[in-house]
Amino acid sequence: MNATRKSSTAKKKGGGWTELLVSLVEALIIAVVIRTLLFQPFSIPSGSMEPTLLVGDYLFVTKYSYGYSRYSIPFAPPLFSGRIFASPPERGDVVVFRHKDPRNGDLDFIKRLIGLPGDKIQVKDGRLYINGTEVKREPTDDFVGEDPCPKDGPTLSFLANRTVHVKRFRETLPNGRSYDTLACTPRRLEEGELDPNNTPVYEVPPGHYFFMGDNRNNSEDSRFPDVSFVSSDLLIGHARIIFFSLEGGSPAWQIWNWPWDIRWSRLFNIIH
Numbered sequence: 001m002n003a004t005r006k007s008s009t010a011k012k013k014g015g016g017w018t019e020l021l022v023s024l025v026e027a028l029i030i031a032v033v034i035r036t037l038l039f040q041p042f043s044i045p046s047g048s049m050e051p052t053l054l055v056g057d058y059l060f061v062t063k064y065s066y067g068y069s070r071y072s073i074p075f076a077p078p079l080f081s082g083r084i085f086a087s088p089p090e091r092g093d094v095v096v097f098r099h100k101d102p103r104n105g106d107l108d109f110i111k112r113l114i115g116l117p118g119d120k121i122q123v124k125d126g127r128l129y130i131n132g133t134e135v136k137r138e139p140t141d142d143f144v145g146e147d148p149c150p151k152d153g154p155t156l157s158f159l160a161n162r163t164v165h166v167k168r169f170r171e172t173l174p175n176g177r178s179y180d181t182l183a184c185t186p187r188r189l190e191e192g193e194l195d196p197n198n199t200p201v202y203e204v205p206p207g208h209y210f211f212m213g214d215n216r217n218n219s220e221d222s223r224f225p226d227v228s229f230v231s232s233d234l235l236i237g238h239a240r241i242i243f244f245s246l247e248g249g250s251p252a253w254q255i256w257n258w259p260w261d262i263r264w265s266r267l268f269n270i271i272h
Contacts, residue, residue: 115210
């Protein structure tokens with residue numbers, strides 16, 4: 001009798017672990033499907049998209065907005081080429097795309113779509129031109145916060161997180177999309193280095209796009225040869241909503257700092 005009870009108890013324990021394992025596998029599969037086909041979370045590690053996106057913002061990207069490529073799938077397996085269920089992005093979208101960096105490996109970048117296939121893009125004296133026409137730009141209130149501008153040399157530690165005022169402009173693209181940009185004081189350029197405020201004319205080739213950061217003097221984007229034009233195959237998704245934000249880029253796992261570090265006013269903001 002006792003042996004039978006022990007055997008029954010052992011089976012129940014074994015069955016419990018099996019059910020738990022099955023549940024974990026099912027949850028993992030569901031998470032992978034959601035991440036691949038629907039939504040993917042991203043965090044902002046740099047100030048290249050300030051003032052739209054701040055360091056420490058966490059956002060959701062819709063994966064279905066532009067269809068799917070191999071880069072929509074974790075680890076980008078070469079299962080197919082091109083895009084399936086493709087839908088073209090719109091000028092002004094904030095887009096996550098894969099940057100093929102030969103020095104640091106593949107990286108995910110987030111920038112604003114400025115140029116469509118066939119467009120001619122140029123920056124002159126800090127002003128953006130699309131197909132020879134200057135994009136409307138109006139001054140607005142200064143950006144006030146941690147210094148978002150590039151530095152020419154090392155910064156003293158007590159100055160690193162000081163509050164500064166930076167000129168901010170409201171740009172309106174030909175399709176009516178508006179957003180804010182920053183105009184940091186340009187840093188000194190090395191001999192032969194590209195001036196991001198005075199560029200040649202870029203003609204966007206078919207099947208490619210031209211991206212720029214909203215923090216115009218502190219963004220590695222399509223103005224520079226390391227990034228250049230971005231193939232449609234490399235688009236990952238459309239940045240839609242900020243679901244969480246921590247001051248100064250504090251690690252999200254330090255939950256004991258949340259009451260002081262959370263930027264409550266940024267939670268659930270729609271990204272424009």
